[in-house]
Amino acid sequence: MIGNLHARLARISLEFGLSVAVAVAALAIGFIFIAASGASFGEAAEAFVEGGFGTRRNFAGTLSKMVPLVLVALGWIVVFRASRFHVGFQGQILIGGLLVAIVALEVSLPTVVHLPLAILAGVVGGVLWAGIVAWLWAARGVNEILSTLLLNLVAIQVISWVVRGPLQQPETPLPQTSPLQESSRWPDLLVDTSLKLDLLLIPFVVIAIGLLLARTVFGFRVRLVGDNSNAARFAGVSPERTGVYAILLSGALAGLAGSSLLLAGDTPGMTDGFDGGYGFQGIAVALLARNSPWGVIPAALLFATLRQAGGVMEATVGVSSAVVDVTQGIVIVLVLAATSILYFRARATEAPRAPIGRTEQAEAT
């Protein structure tokens, strides 16, 4: 028992160490890019820290960017556990956001009802868009990665049409909707900043998903199906049904992220591309968190800082904020490489154990 605990602690600290190493390495590579672009290293570093945490307003910006990152990352973790990982968060955010915008623009209600209704609309939109993926996978055997890549591209066109067509703000040439009604927006958490009350979603949803996966029958089924779908089927758990629920749940989380982007966002209305790349960044967050719901919070903080500071750096030092995207891709690549190192280590330590066990057994008999 104590041995088990020791092994577990050793494993957790090893995983944590690897994540930190990956984050440091990715940041280092990011700074090499910044240095290569001709900006002074010291200036860039200063702008980075200032942009991420320096002022009340910048720090609030960092925190508010955590919300969609955490939600998408949790969505990935749910489907990852079920081995049904898809990459459709972008499309689900967009379609969720579309329904949010409709409710926020077309309905007039007091905040107490309007905000929850708008959020619910986002969740419904995410679930509907994920439902196509789930149906294609369960009924037609379509690989969920492929279908989600295509559905993302379709969703981009849908939003592009809506903000230039039916929902376009009248009398402006800009591709955006009218400002969403105040009664549908999240109230301020910190005055004069972009930080809204939706930050409270983070602890609530992290705990909910953490418990759901670790302590409920559904979570157990998800893991069972994810580890070995044949064994699950033999035990009476339908891999199709569980996979579909997992995909729908991840769609709900992505739709929730979409509602936060609109109802707590900086822009008054819905614009083209309001998803801001969160759909893919959330995946990088989850991978850096080694697919642990609790690890998502520090990983999301890192990426939110990158985004916030990247934007500030672009404005002050003149470095393209695309460096953030490079860094995030490098995190994914490095995490994959690091996971294999863990795997090979585990195999290397397991291998010599077998003959030892056999000797013990021989002595016992």
Add this chain to the structure above:
Amino acid sequence: MIPFADIGVGPFDTSWLTSTLILTTPILLPAVGELISERAGVLNVGLEGMMLAGAFFSFWAAWATGSLLLGVLAGVAAGLAFGVIMSLLAIEAQADQIVSGVGINIVAIGLTTFLFDEIFGARGLVELDRIGLIEIPGLSSIPELGELLFDHDAVLYFAFLSVPLAAFLLYRTKWGLSIRAAGEFPAAADTAGVSVRRVRWMSVLTASAMAALAGVFLALVTLGIFRQEMTAGRGFLALVAVIFGRWHPVGVLGACLILGGADALQLRLAAREAVSPEVWFVIAALAAGFAVHLVLRRQRERKVAFALSAAVALSGIVLLASSPDIKLPDQLWRALPFLLALIVLAGAVARARMPSDLTLPYRRGEG
């Protein structure tokens, strides 16, 4: 010989066919490469990123050196560099192939956007001379058909030649046998003395080089410019084409022509004021054909599907007869290739058989 040629300026005329060939090329090149890679057991979702890398680095090198040839070489080299990363992750580290590909896409999008911003951001629109066309002597002077088929650039010819080449490689050579064995039953291939690692490395590198060449085609042949994310999902369409083509070169060519044709159609339709009657005619004909197909094939869900396609055919005919001036949003046409790809996936996958060990890493001694 050429359907609808005599209708004149409709959406389905000879220039539609020409642009179909041109727009098929950037899907066909990565699809043929991906076909080889998937037959060897590696699914490469990073095609889109490799195309983008090919497009940017060829553009950059051609701009910096003034030599188109160096541009092509630089583009392919950039694709190969990403291919090395993909191979290291998927073959050496035995990481999840799909997540590796997603990572490569994100790195490539970020890297090309970053470099483009830094190098060209302040320069306004930079336009390069494009790679010239090669008229094939004799053949290109055939009326109508000559201009359509034999007045293109070297990359396009290579793309269409790569289909028979890939078929020959896969089914007529020892290498092809090794590739197929590595994807179907790597342990057996290993026992027979084939290095599964080497075969998979070569296949992934082939796919990445061909994807990069497709990017070169977009940047240096068709447009002469670079735009961020200019590949616009064509790498994903190539993945669909491999499945739709049932992992066979001829099938992949057919799939790419359909997707390329849809792409050419959407460009022409998005630019038009109203939907012309031919479109309704084609939609009605396709739906009616599908309905007949269902009756002949006796499929399980055929009642619903039959009712649906019959309804589409009927409404198409009604719309054709009344020929109203309906203006559909451009975005619908832009989404057309992707919607078509989704429909194709929903219809085709269930009956197709993929290579048995696709996406599975090969671990020696565990086969």
